Amino acid sequence: MFIIFFMDKEKEIKTQDFVADFYENIRHSRSYARKFHDYWFSEMVKRVVPRGLALDAGCGTGEMMEFLKNRGYKNFVGYDISFNMLSHAKKRAESLVCADAENLPFADTSFDIIYGRSILHHLQDVPKALREASRVLKPGGDVVFVETNKTFINDLPRRLMKHGDHFSEDHKNFKDSDLLSMMKKEFEIKNVNYFGYIGYTLLGFPDMLDIYRFIPLKKIFTPLLINIDKVLSRTPIVKRLSFCIIIEAKKR
Numbered sequence: 001m002f003i004i005f006f007m008d009k010e011k012e013i014k015t016q017d018f019v020a021d022f023y024e025n026i027r028h029s030r031s032y033a034r035k036f037h038d039y040w041f042s043e044m045v046k047r048v049v050p051r052g053l054a055l056d057a058g059c060g061t062g063e064m065m066e067f068l069k070n071r072g073y074k075n076f077v078g079y080d081i082s083f084n085m086l087s088h089a090k091k092r093a094e095s096l097v098c099a100d101a102e103n104l105p106f107a108d109t110s111f112d113i114i115y116g117r118s119i120l121h122h123l124q125d126v127p128k129a130l131r132e133a134s135r136v137l138k139p140g141g142d143v144v145f146v147e148t149n150k151t152f153i154n155d156l157p158r159r160l161m162k163h164g165d166h167f168s169e170d171h172k173n174f175k176d177s178d179l180l181s182m183m184k185k186e187f188e189i190k191n192v193n194y195f196g197y198i199g200y201t202l203l204g205f206p207d208m209l210d211i212y213r214f215i216p217l218k219k220i221f222t223p224l225l226i227n228i229d230k231v232l233s234r235t236p237i238v239k240r241l242s243f244c245i246i247i248e249a250k251k252r
């Protein structure tokens with residue numbers, strides 16, 4: 001593993017180093033949260049099935065790479081700016097790099113696919129990170145990003161959350177159109193899907209909100225909530241009220 005130090009990102013690194021243990025010990029260890037995250041990863045991977053060499057951008061504790069590995073796909077590299085995130089990810093993946101999304105230490109056209117779950121809204125300079133993602137991707141390569149989708153429903157909760165110690169001041173809540181117009185400068189957008197409703201809030205983040213722990217009959221309610229989210233993501237108009245969007249794009 002390479003270690004590089006990033007002097008201008010101390011606050012984000014400090015926050016993510018702190019949050020990493022919550023991801024490891026709570027978010028990804030509660031069985032209902034794991035089920036939700038597996039559904040979430042499958043929604044990303046089904047958009048672009050892995051091939052060649054894949055990059056997990058802002059890989060955190062490596063759950064996405066474990067998901068890929070469990071499905072027989074082993075050719076991936078993960079990078080993250082938080083050393084504590086990577087020290088957990090080490091249990092799940094071998095090829096890890098401590099790197100800044102805005103200055104990637106990879107050669108041009110190294111990767112066939114980039115998956116990035118919830119990294120862009122943590123960055124200081126998103127256009128620069130998108131240029132870097134495009135640079136390291138092969139022509140015709142695919143990206144799948146999951147990002148925030150600012151709506152009147154999630155704007156206030158996200159603003160309130162930002163005051164806690166799980167977020168740094170760099171944390172943003174993108175409006176879908178703003179993010180897409182940044183992405184269009186580097187990529188051809190293939191598809192935008194809406195993701196994350198009731199199941200997302202109740203199941204996905206027990207490290208921040210764990211009222212679901214008190215709900216009985218989880219064997220029934222967990223798949224039910226995931227299915228409700230699936231239905232909502234396909235329901236015209238209502239689907240736009242999601243917490244996230246899944247963006248599929250291609251390097252021209």
Ligand SMILES: C[S@@+](CC[C@H](N)C(=O)[O-])C[C@H]1O[C@@H](n2cnc3c(N)ncnc32)[C@H](O)[C@@H]1O
Nearest residue numbers: 016058059060080081082100101117118119122
């Ligand atoms: C919300 S977490 C998502 C982690 C992981 N992708 C997941 O879905 O569990 C955002 C991740 O982006 C990383 N990150 C934030 N700023 C970064 C930067 N400039 N370069 C690389 N990674 C960064 C954080 O350390 C953190 O692991």
